[in-house]
Amino acid sequence: MSIFSSEAILFESHYFKPDRIHPIQIGVMAARFGKYGDLKRRQALRRGRRAKARLAGASSAGPRTPGRMLPAAHTTLDPNHRKTHRTAVVIIPPDDLWPPIQALRHAYDRHFRRWMPHITLIYPFRPKTAFERIAPVLARVCRTMAPFEVRLGRFGFFVHGAHSATFYLAPEPSGAIKVLHRALLGKVPDCHDTARFAGGFIPHLSLGQARRREVEALCRRWQATWRPLTFTLDQIHLIWRNDPPDDIFRHGMVLPLGIKPPDIK
DSSP, X not given: OOOOOHHHHHHHHHHOOTTOOOHHHHHHHHHHHGGGHHHHHHHHHHHHHHHHHHHHHHHHHOOEETTEEOOGGGGSOOGGGSOBTTEEEEEXXXXXXXXXXXXXXXXXXXXXXXXXXXXXXXXXXXXXXXXXXXXXXXXXHHHTSOOEEEEEEEEEEEEETTTEEEEEEEEEXXXXXXXXXXXXXTTSTTOOGGGOSTTOOOOOEEEEEEEHHHHHHHHHHHHHHOOOEEEEEOEEEEEEOOSTTSOOOEEEEEEESSSOOOEEO
């Protein structure tokens, strides 16, 4: 049996269909195979049939492991392991710090209704049905992290294309939040969307959207009068939402930093 590259197999199975040979194809084949065209055409057709059968068998049997074929049932993903934009892992500042944040968000953030003030750690995340399974895993990570002070005192912005931007408060120390993010992500490595940027994961508390040509001046103006906010980061939150219209994010579970057990709500 001849050995074909994957490209050759696809070529043969696509162009040489044993049941439907067009006259133009016959002419092309004759020109290709020359003096012994009839014999070589028959051989090519047989190779095409065998290649097509191999491709059909491989596509229907599921993934292979060395030495054996897995049953087709093994190709089905566990729904609890799929990412969803209906859940997230976040840091939420204490309620008493919300008023100045919400004042800006109410005026500028199109996501004001859906999201509470937050610093995203992981989003998208596992479905809500998987919270009780994954929470103990993340709780063990949190217990290794000591609480620390977070300061919200500096404005920044991201640019999206030529015309739009998102402005935010930059939490500090960002390094400590990045360490927490990296440790959590190690337990759900497929939920890495927040780190898939040129600069990697950048902690931020989104305040709203603005035109690119205006955002820098807006940030300078707000920075001049902003009073820094501080709080102790001693817990993270697993949050969830329903589909629209009831799509407001809600608290699901609270995982304390330190040695306390998780608080299930």
